[in-house]
Amino acid sequence: MDPQLLAADTGLGSLxxxxxxxxxxxxxxxxGLATAFSLLxxxxxxxxxxxxxxxxxxxxxAFVNTGMALPPVVVGLFVAMMLWRSGPLGDLGLMYTPxxxxxxxxxxxxxxxxxxxxxxxxxxxxxLRLQLLGLGASRWQMVVWLWRESRxxxxxxxxxxxxxxxxxxxxxxxxxGNIRHETRVLxxxxxxxxxxxxxxxxxxxxxxxxxxxxxxxxxxxxAQQRGPRG
Amino acid sequence: MGMVGGGTAPGAGAATGAxxxxxxxxxxxxxxxxxxxxxxxxxREGETLSVVGPNGAGKSTLLLAVARLLxxxxxxxxxxxxxxxxxxxxxxxxxxxxxxxxxxxxxxxVFANVAAGLxxxxxxGREVRERVGEWLERLRVGHxxxxxxxQISSGEAQRVSLxxxxxxxxxxxxxxxxxASVDVAVRAQLLDDLEALLATTAVTCIVVTHDLDEAVRLGxxxxxxxxxxxxxxxxxxxxxxxxxxxxxxxxxxxxxxxPGRITALxxxxxxxxxxxxxxxxxxxxxxxxVYAPSRHVLCCLRPEDVTILAGPTARAGGSTLDxxxxxxxxxxxxxxxxxxxxxxEGPLVRVSVGGPFPISALITRLSAEEMGLAEGLSVVAxxxxxxxxxxxxxx
Numbered sequence: 001m002d003p004q005l006l007a008a009d010t011g012l013g014s015l016x017x018x019x020x021x022x023x024x025x026x027x028x029x030x031x032g033l034a035t036a037f038s039l040l041x042x043x044x045x046x047x048x049x050x051x052x053x054x055x056x057x058x059x060x061x062a063f064v065n066t067g068m069a070l071p072p073v074v075v076g077l078f079v080a081m082m083l084w085r086s087g088p089l090g091d092l093g094l095m096y097t098p099x100x101x102x103x104x105x106x107x108x109x110x111x112x113x114x115x116x117x118x119x120x121x122x123x124x125x126x127x128l129r130l131q132l133l134g135l136g137a138s139r140w141q142m143v144v145w146l147w148r149e150s151r152x153x154x155x156x157x158x159x160x161x162x163x164x165x166x167x168x169x170x171x172x173x174x175x176x177g178n179i180r181h182e183t184r185v186l187x188x189x190x191x192x193x194x195x196x197x198x199x200x201x202x203x204x205x206x207x208x209x210x211x212x213x214x215x216x217x218x219x220x221x222x223a224q225q226r227g228p229r230g
Numbered sequence: 231m232g233m234v235g236g237g238t239a240p241g242a243g244a245a246t247g248a249x250x251x252x253x254x255x256x257x258x259x260x261x262x263x264x265x266x267x268x269x270x271x272x273x274r275e276g277e278t279l280s281v282v283g284p285n286g287a288g289k290s291t292l293l294l295a296v297a298r299l300l301x302x303x304x305x306x307x308x309x310x311x312x313x314x315x316x317x318x319x320x321x322x323x324x325x326x327x328x329x330x331x332x333x334x335x336x337x338x339x340v341f342a343n344v345a346a347g348l349x350x351x352x353x354x355g356r357e358v359r360e361r362v363g364e365w366l367e368r369l370r371v372g373h374x375x376x377x378x379x380x381q382i383s384s385g386e387a388q389r390v391s392l393x394x395x396x397x398x399x400x401x402x403x404x405x406x407x408x409x410a411s412v413d414v415a416v417r418a419q420l421l422d423d424l425e426a427l428l429a430t431t432a433v434t435c436i437v438v439t440h441d442l443d444e445a446v447r448l449g450x451x452x453x454x455x456x457x458x459x460x461x462x463x464x465x466x467x468x469x470x471x472x473x474x475x476x477x478x479x480x481x482x483x484x485x486x487x488x489p490g491r492i493t494a495l496x497x498x499x500x501x502x503x504x505x506x507x508x509x510x511x512x513x514x515x516x517x518x519x520v521y522a523p524s525r526h527v528l529c530c531l532r533p534e535d536v537t538i539l540a541g542p543t544a545r546a547g548g549s550t551l552d553x554x555x556x557x558x559x560x561x562x563x564x565x566x567x568x569x570x571x572x573x574x575e576g577p578l579v580r581v582s583v584g585g586p587f588p589i590s591a592l593i594t595r596l597s598a599e600e601m602g603l604a605e606g607l608s609v610v611a612x613x614x615x616x617x618x619x620x621x622x623x624x625x
Binding site for chain 1: 294297299320323324326327328330332334336337338346347350351394395398404
């Protein structure tokens with residue numbers, strides 16, 4: 001079926017079927033990449049924070065917890081100021097690119113990953129670390145086993161991080177600009193269609209967004225629940 | 231610095247009785263407070279050292295420090311002559327096995343739990359399977375191999391935890407209250423099995439417990455920790471019979487502890503005046519002349535060494551020596567007074583007698599019934615001079 005015809009038939013207005021696939025793919029790509037980076041940054045840092053005892057640990061945790069509630073639009077503003085042509089990183093030419101969106105969303109998702117990693121490891125019996133080391137584990141082997149032991153809450157942390165970026169619109173709009181075929185993602189497209197009064201298209205995009213979030217979380221939930229529950 | 235416990239390390243492969251672990255001037259501080267101070271403690275190759283003491287005495291702290299899982303502020307721990315350090319702690323920990331009071335099993339199968347330590351060491355898979363299978367059978371949990379570890383009973387879990395440590399064939403086995411999480415029946419069975427395993431494997435072992443009976447039964451030597459310090463370390467029988475100070479005496483069940491002053495020496499006996507009564511005691515070998523007249527001592531007496539006399543003569547009796555109004559006995563000491571408390575303890579009864587000083591006796595329930603003992607009844611407590619242990623004390 002012709003994409004334009006599909007869009008007209010389904011009340012998607014000016015939104016073409018090809019655009020829908022492109023927007024969905026870009027949403028998934030940006031959110032997936034941002035989540036992956038937040039995992040790479042947040043899991044080690046969160047683990048270090050959970051297992052370490054130092055003087056300013058409480059303050060650091062307070063910053064992380066504040067970071068979990070960072071308003072995306074403020075993150076967007078900060079990243080935009082950095083990447084703006086006259087900003088410190090303006091020469092990189094990243095403003096209004098998917099890369100800028102990934103940067104902003106990593107900043108949003110990483111505190112979530114760190115905070116929930118600290119909470120996940122904090123639930124373990126503190127003597128488990130000593131027991132593992134007492135069995136001859138190296139520091140790295142101990143950390144890997146602690147991750148295994150807290151795999152359920154760690155996957156929940158990953159889901160929360162993904163959820164925080166797939167659903168945000170403020171930062172994506174500010175640093176991406178909602179440029180068609182370039183930086184338009186599901187959330188920014190919903191805002192656009194709503195502002196045009198194309199509520200049918202906005203609702204359809206919303207359904208796609210919900211389905212996407214459900215699909216990813218279903219996969220992670222399946223991964224979370226499998227294996228020996230012990 | 232050489233690798234800890236390596237084949238060429240000093241003392242490696244030494245015969246039973248050589249020093250395996252040597253703790254010197256160890257001080258562990260938590261916050262600003264010292265929680266453990268050990269001047270010197272040696273663990274010999276092949277022996278079981280039981281570490282006993284009241285709650286908060288620093289027993290588990292000692293074990294964690296020895297496992298190098300807890301930093302210490304001063305002092306050192308030597309393993310086969312090599313001081314432990316950050317550089318060799320992993321190699322050292324791969325020569326020990328550790329069991330904690332809770333099994334702390336991982337959320338995986340029983341097999342994977344027992345295999346964990348071997349896998350940390352990079353042991354080949356076939357050898358892992360053989361050794362894990364063997365030790366699960368030896369601990370009588372072979373039938374649980376594929377079960378999720380979190381679905382087994384607490385007794386089974388502690389057996390798996392023991393298998394997890396013993397499968398490593400460690401040079402030093404560290405057990406921290408290994409029976410604390412199991413009920414009495416399981417505890418008795420586990421204790422039997424552990425005793426047999428320690429005997430057959432001849433592994434050097436430090437076992438921490440707050441249970442004195444357990445410590446006496448398992449230990450070739452027994453270290454008593456009191457108030458974060460090592461009070462005494464000796465063969466269990468010697469610690470029980472000759473505690474070194476009042477705190478150790480109190481912990482090892484010496485219930486009657488009376489301060490007194492030596493008034494005379496005669497016929498190889500020491501006469502001590504304590505709370506107005508005279509107590510005769512056989513002094514230990516005394517080359518330094520500690521047990522001389524006018525010296526202050528603490529008279530210690532275990533309740534099982536005290537006999538109770540009841541009846542008309544006892545009711546008339548007082549706190550005297552050689553009282554002609556009482557039955558003749560080889561026991562040199564007699565102390566009269568009313569019963570202040572009777573506490574049944576299984577087949578036994580603990581009898582507290584007032585008088586010039588409180589004295590405690592442990593007698594059978596049958597004897598107590600036959601004598602018609604009751605609170606307020608006047609009785610005479612007798613004990614032999616050889617049952618009195620004297621501890622020198624200052625003024």
